[in-house]
Amino acid sequence: MSTAAPAAPPAATPPPAGLGTLIAPVRSRVVLAVLLQVVASVAAVVPFVAVAELGRALLADPVASARVWTVVAVGGLALVVRLAAMVAATGITHLADNDLGLSLRRALVDRLGRVPLGWFTERNSAAVRAAVGDDVSALHHLVGHSFTNIAAAVVTPLVSLGYLLWVDWRLAVITLGPALIGIAVYARLMAGARDHYESYNAAMGRVTAAAVEFVEGIAVVKSFGQAGRAHRRFLEAADAFADRFLAMVRTTFAGTVVMELLLSPSFMLIWTTAASTVFVAAGWIEPVDVLPFALLGVGLAAPLTALGYSVNDVRVARAAAGRVGGVLATPELPLNVHPREPAGTDVVFDAVTYSYGEESAAVQEVSFELRPGTVTALVGRSGSGKTTVARLLPRFFDPDAGSICIGGADIRSLTPDTLYRSVSFVFQDVRLQRATVAENIAFGRPDARREEIVQAARAARIDERIRALPKGYDAVVGVDVSFSGGEAQRLSIARCFLADAPVIVLDEATAFADPESEAAIQDALSTLAVGRTLLVIAHRLHTIERVDQILVLERGRIVERGTHEELLAAGGRYAQMRRGTASPAGAYPAETHPAEVSA
Numbered sequence: 001m002s003t004a005a006p007a008a009p010p011a012a013t014p015p016p017a018g019l020g021t022l023i024a025p026v027r028s029r030v031v032l033a034v035l036l037q038v039v040a041s042v043a044a045v046v047p048f049v050a051v052a053e054l055g056r057a058l059l060a061d062p063v064a065s066a067r068v069w070t071v072v073a074v075g076g077l078a079l080v081v082r083l084a085a086m087v088a089a090t091g092i093t094h095l096a097d098n099d100l101g102l103s104l105r106r107a108l109v110d111r112l113g114r115v116p117l118g119w120f121t122e123r124n125s126a127a128v129r130a131a132v133g134d135d136v137s138a139l140h141h142l143v144g145h146s147f148t149n150i151a152a153a154v155v156t157p158l159v160s161l162g163y164l165l166w167v168d169w170r171l172a173v174i175t176l177g178p179a180l181i182g183i184a185v186y187a188r189l190m191a192g193a194r195d196h197y198e199s200y201n202a203a204m205g206r207v208t209a210a211a212v213e214f215v216e217g218i219a220v221v222k223s224f225g226q227a228g229r230a231h232r233r234f235l236e237a238a239d240a241f242a243d244r245f246l247a248m249v250r251t252t253f254a255g256t257v258v259m260e261l262l263l264s265p266s267f268m269l270i271w272t273t274a275a276s277t278v279f280v281a282a283g284w285i286e287p288v289d290v291l292p293f294a295l296l297g298v299g300l301a302a303p304l305t306a307l308g309y310s311v312n313d314v315r316v317a318r319a320a321a322g323r324v325g326g327v328l329a330t331p332e333l334p335l336n337v338h339p340r341e342p343a344g345t346d347v348v349f350d351a352v353t354y355s356y357g358e359e360s361a362a363v364q365e366v367s368f369e370l371r372p373g374t375v376t377a378l379v380g381r382s383g384s385g386k387t388t389v390a391r392l393l394p395r396f397f398d399p400d401a402g403s404i405c406i407g408g409a410d411i412r413s414l415t416p417d418t419l420y421r422s423v424s425f426v427f428q429d430v431r432l433q434r435a436t437v438a439e440n441i442a443f444g445r446p447d448a449r450r451e452e453i454v455q456a457a458r459a460a461r462i463d464e465r466i467r468a469l470p471k472g473y474d475a476v477v478g479v480d481v482s483f484s485g486g487e488a489q490r491l492s493i494a495r496c497f498l499a500d501a502p503v504i505v506l507d508e509a510t511a512f513a514d515p516e517s518e519a520a521i522q523d524a525l526s527t528l529a530v531g532r533t534l535l536v537i538a539h540r541l542h543t544i545e546r547v548d549q550i551l552v553l554e555r556g557r558i559v560e561r562g563t564h565e566e567l568l569a570a571g572g573r574y575a576q577m578r579r580g581t582a583s584p585a586g587a588y589p590a591e592t593h594p595a596e597v598s599a
């Protein structure tokens with residue numbers, strides 16, 4: 001059967017944006033700031049030139065007093081220009097950076113709101129955390145500081161050198177000697193250290209992973225008496241890191257010392273003074289010419305270190321831009337340009353097939369119908385495809401083949417609003433927001449009145465627990481109150497009551513802290529089921545004896561379907577599972593329990 005609307009065309013996915021594309025919106029402002037920084041850097045050298053020229057004017061015989069005043073005025077003006085240009089450049093880059101950070105974070109959140117829910121695996125969520133946090137900050141540093149720092153680090157020594165070449169080109173070249181040797185040493189040093197940096201970073205990654213593994217699994221590790229072993233793994237990673245660090249320091253130590261020495265102001269001062277003295281003694285320059293070299297020669301090398309750091313910032317920012325661009329290029333859930341409205345709440349899966357990546361299909365040719373007001377349970381051994389089937393209905397991902405319709409409309413032809421008004425879901429790992437309890441319940445309907453919220457909480461058997469809190473419904477989750485897994489699940493059932501969607505997808509919890517909590521949840525679910533269509537991932541068979549339809553999955557296919565009685569009578573896979581004779585991986589506990597999901 002197929003009542004499907006034509007599948008929506010896949011939304012165009014832009015190629016991942018690089019650094020240039022990401023900062024394009026603020027490029028003109030960055031260029032302006034760099035130009036202003038160039039002006040500031042030129043102006044920064046002028047007062048030193050002025051002092052040197054002042055020396056010349058004062059030592060002239062007779063003193064060139066008109067020239068003295070001109071030089072003083074130019075030096076003073078340069079100070080003002082430098083300050084103004086620097087303040088303007090800093091202001092422009094920081095405003096541009098603020099706009100960029102805001103627009104990138106908005107774009108990220110906007111894109112994340114349109115990617116399939118199934119995309120949010122642990123790995124992808126970590127990438128999102130890095131992109132929204134550290135990576136956007138790395139771009140902040142680039143736009144806010146690095147470009148102008150690079151301009152300053154290049155222009156200041158160049159202008160100084162130009163002036164020194166004008167004063168005496170021979171002494172200028174000699175003054176430049178340590179800086180040139182420093183650059184050559186630095187380049188060799190970096191080339192030799194590249195491999196060491198890579199293994200240093202890898203070793204650092206292993207230490208972090210071992211630490212995280214140790215901390216996250218501490219309960220399991222301790223309860224199985226393996227604290228020593230896990231601790232040893234961490235220590236081994238830390239030892240390996242120390243070795244790599246030592247190897248890197250050994251390779252770079254001599255070069256770093258030589259570079260720091262050659263580029264240090266004190267060495268440059270000694271070097272230029274010594275060279276100038278030789279030139280004066282030889283009669284190649286006047287004693288007054290020593291002054292510019294002593295004043296400006298010192299500053300020739302220092303910006304090179306700053307340049308090294310800024311170039312590194314660009315490298316870091318380029319890698320960060322790659323990750324941000326990657327998240328921004330995540331394929332969106334295709335949306336239909338001509339949205340439809342479901343006519344009714346009948347749900348039909350028609351020959352649905354879905355695979356995760358290249359792997360064999362997790363769900364194959366699955367067809368079934370959820371009639372309005374009925375409860376359908378998905379059962380099967382672990383990995384048989386229950387969760388995948390259930391997650392296809394709220395569009396965690398779209399089927400590779402086949403269709404899913406609600407009220408005759410393909411879910412791909414519904415707007416997200418219409419879909420989530422039709423389908424709510426309660427999964428095991430309930431995520432509560434750091435907001436008040438009331439806001440958490442009213443998540444799907446922020447405009448809900450307090451009485452409606454309380455009524456939903458009451459129906460979900462969680463009202464009493466909330467009222468017992470000192471701040472009641474205004475308690476902030478994570479600050480004033482922490483909920484147990486069972487309580488969080490009841491809060492998410494309250495969300496469903498309030499959202500009032502006619503179709504509910506429910507992942508029955510596999511474990512509860514106490515029978516009382518389980519009974520409360522089963523009670524809440526029984527109330528929720530009244531008049532609604534439920535698709536339940538059932539992990540325990542005793543809870544589904546009275547459901548309208550049981551679908552037994554095996555390797556992604558439906559191998560049996562019917563009611564509890566029909567399936568027991570058929571004596572097939574379900575009957576085997578009930579008797580607990582299925583393979584250990586699929587064995588469901590055969591004990592009975594008073595609480596049940598009922599229609």
Ligand SMILES: Nc1ncnc2c1ncn2[C@@H]1O[C@H](COP(=O)(O)OP(=O)(O)OP(=O)(O)O)[C@@H](O)[C@H]1O
Binds near residue numbers: 359380
């Ligand atoms: N995110 C994923 N990426 C790749 N493969 C996956 C992913 N999630 C599930 N699978 C695979 O798809 C198949 C069906 O998994 P699914 O989680 O739907 O089974 P399940 O019956 O719900 O299992 P369980 O009862 O253990 O939760 C399995 O082979 C599983 O390994």
